[in-house]
Amino acid sequence: MKNRLSSIRYIFIHSHLSGLVMTTVSLLAVFLSIYVIVEPEWLSALSIFLFIGAYLVIGLIIALYTGFTASGNLKSRLDSLSVLITQFANGNYQSSVHFEEKDEVTRIGNELNELGKKLMDQVKSLQRMADEKAELAKSAHKSAVIEERQRLARDLHDAVSQQLFALTMMSEAAVKQLETNPAVSKEQMTEVASMALQAQTEMRALLLHLRPVHLSGDPLHKGIRKLVEELQVRSTIDFQVEVxxxxxxxxxxxxxxxxxIQEALSNILRHADATVVHLNIRNLRKELFVHIRDDGKGFDMTEDSRKKTSYGLRTMRERSEELGGTFRVRSKQGEGTYIDIRIPC
Incomplete structure (x- = not known):
């Protein structure tokens, strides 16, 4: 209620009512002064108050009507400016507003239109730079392959290799306990099965990174569907894809x-413990919209648990921004993770 009373429409009405009150008080003071000083026969106290009362009622109606109607056009134009700013914030720099009036609001609208054109030019420059960077990346493919192999080797050593070593140790211990203490042996074998499943998940995620960086001539929708079909066969996750x-x-x-998308799916395989993953890619108001969500365990955006996926998230954000787009991630423990990407087309 407080926000509504502070809107431009109610400010207009309040100004009209303030003018009405000031005019009424001034008229009342003038008539009373004439009545007290001159005392004309045609002017009486009753006629003064009847006139002031009628003036106040009629003026109130007119003030409310004119204040409401006069502010309508201005409110509509300000709402258009607000929507335009929201579009800019979402990366849709091709939006614009056009007003017929020649006033300050029109001037602000024209300046915002110019700002949108400059931002769009910057996006095009970023995309040209991305194209140039892609050409340079192709020429430096060998060094990139070496770096990727080194990173995969580190991941294998830090994750899968250590898990396999632990599996070996626990398996040997379980075998030794099999005859003397079957209950402990069974418990250890249960842990071995759990660790083997985790190692298998890590390997699937690492194998995902070994796929070609390029689409090999396929359009985007075909490349994504091939990737998802391959993951669907190798994992128990239900992938729901709309491209x-x-x-x-x-x-x-x-x-x-x-x-x-490859990086996002890798993060889900390694960290989310998800059962369902939704992937939606569509053209939305002259921009590419990518939405990825899972029903996994999520993570606390403000705590150290974010560090587990910080590398992948940082990589995805950098790739989005190289194309002049926006990258947003939302997650909460126990409620999954949501990723929204908008890239101007």
Missing amino acids: EENLVLTETTEEHVFRI
Whole structure:
């Protein structure tokens, strides 16, 4: 209620009512002064108060009507400016407003239109730079392959290798306990099965990174469906995919988006413990919209648990921003993770 009373429409009405009150008080003071000083026969106290009362009632109606109608156009124009700013915040820089009036609001609208054009030019520059960067990346493919192999080797050593070593030790201990203490042996074998499943999940995620960075000539929707079909066979996760087939994107944009999705699915396999993953890619108001969500365990955005996926999230954010897009992630422990990406087309 307080916010409504502070809107532009109610400010207009309040100003009209303030003018009415000031005019009424001034008229009442003038008539009473004439009545007291001159005492004309045609002017009486009753006629003064009747006139003031009628003036106040009629003025109140007129003030409410004119205040409400006069503010309607201004409120509509300010709402248009607010929507335009929201569009800019979401990365839709092609939006614009046009007003017929020649006043300050129109001037602000024109300045925002110019700002949108400049932001769009910057996005195009970023995308050109991304294209140039892609060409440079192809020429430096060998060094990138070496770096990726080194990172995978570190991951294998830090995760799978240590898990396999622990599996070996626990298996040997379980075998020794099998005859003397079957209950302890059974408990240890249960832990071995759990660790083997975790190691298998880690290996699937690492194998996902061994896929080609490029789409090998396939359009984006085909490359993503092939990737998901492969993961569907190798995991128990239910992938629900919706990808528009008529997307018109540059080769660099397709490769970046494909790599972002690849990184996101890898994070889900390794950390989320999810059963269902939703992937939606569509053209939304002249921008590419990518939505990824899972029903996994999520993580606390403000705590150290975020560090487990910080590398992957940082990589996805950098790739999105290289294309002039926006990257947003939301997660909460026990409620899964949501990723929204918007890239101007």
